[in-house]
Amino acid sequence: MSDTIIRTDNLSKSYRQGTVVTHALRGVSLEIPRGSFTCIVGPSGHGKSTLMHLLGGLDRPSSGSVILDGTDLFRLDDAGLAALRSRKVGFVFQFFNLLNGLTALENVETAMMMAGLPARQQAARAEELLDRVGLADKFGSRPFQLSGGQQQRVAIARALANAPPLLLLDEPTGNLDSAAEAEVLAILRELHAQGTTLVLVTHNAEIARQAQQVIQVKDGVIVASGPPAGDSGEITSLVA
Numbered sequence: 001m002s003d004t005i006i007r008t009d010n011l012s013k014s015y016r017q018g019t020v021v022t023h024a025l026r027g028v029s030l031e032i033p034r035g036s037f038t039c040i041v042g043p044s045g046h047g048k049s050t051l052m053h054l055l056g057g058l059d060r061p062s063s064g065s066v067i068l069d070g071t072d073l074f075r076l077d078d079a080g081l082a083a084l085r086s087r088k089v090g091f092v093f094q095f096f097n098l099l100n101g102l103t104a105l106e107n108v109e110t111a112m113m114m115a116g117l118p119a120r121q122q123a124a125r126a127e128e129l130l131d132r133v134g135l136a137d138k139f140g141s142r143p144f145q146l147s148g149g150q151q152q153r154v155a156i157a158r159a160l161a162n163a164p165p166l167l168l169l170d171e172p173t174g175n176l177d178s179a180a181e182a183e184v185l186a187i188l189r190e191l192h193a194q195g196t197t198l199v200l201v202t203h204n205a206e207i208a209r210q211a212q213q214v215i216q217v218k219d220g221v222i223v224a225s226g227p228p229a230g231d232s233g234e235i236t237s238l239v240a
Helices: 048-055 078-088 104-113 119-132 148-159 178-193 205-210 232-239
Strands: 004-017 020-033 037-041 063-068 089-093 166-170 197-201 213-218 221-226
Touching (some): 020 221, 037 048, 078 089, 148 178
């Protein structure tokens, strides 16, 4: 098994609207070590979320490649790509993306349906995961009955449903107050300690200081990569 869980080579993504071409990413090459905690930082609109979506196979690049756990994502057809995502990657987003008509338990179960897990096992696994994120008393609650922090914990449980080796998180604490943020970060630190690879897009300097690797994206290219600098002012300038 390789020590690298994700590798990109000359990854580029452009969008065209009429005659106008926007270059969101320009030739990005990087490696994410297995079991690491990496933060992707940089100004808004400079390609961070685009990079995250490409790393997880949610979008296809204009050129270049993403190798995820030994598989070239974009040599797969759409069905193959979806199947690989369901096994290898969990996604957590800023706005939770929970289904309002479903309970917390049912929201977690939805992630297991594509994997073909029997219904009884889905329920047992969902209960286990909600208990793991501190929501054993919220199985039957719908999203509107939960706080923002609780909704994000449901989203994390859903992301873990198929035991993926990799979690991709796009501003997971961006809509949370400081107490809820602390709860979510404690869960993420525990997951990392247990061997899950975390790749997290953030504007939060405090989160970036906790990472093992910080990748700074600006104007669609990587301008710096390495351990977080010790100086808090420098970290703040990276995420701004």
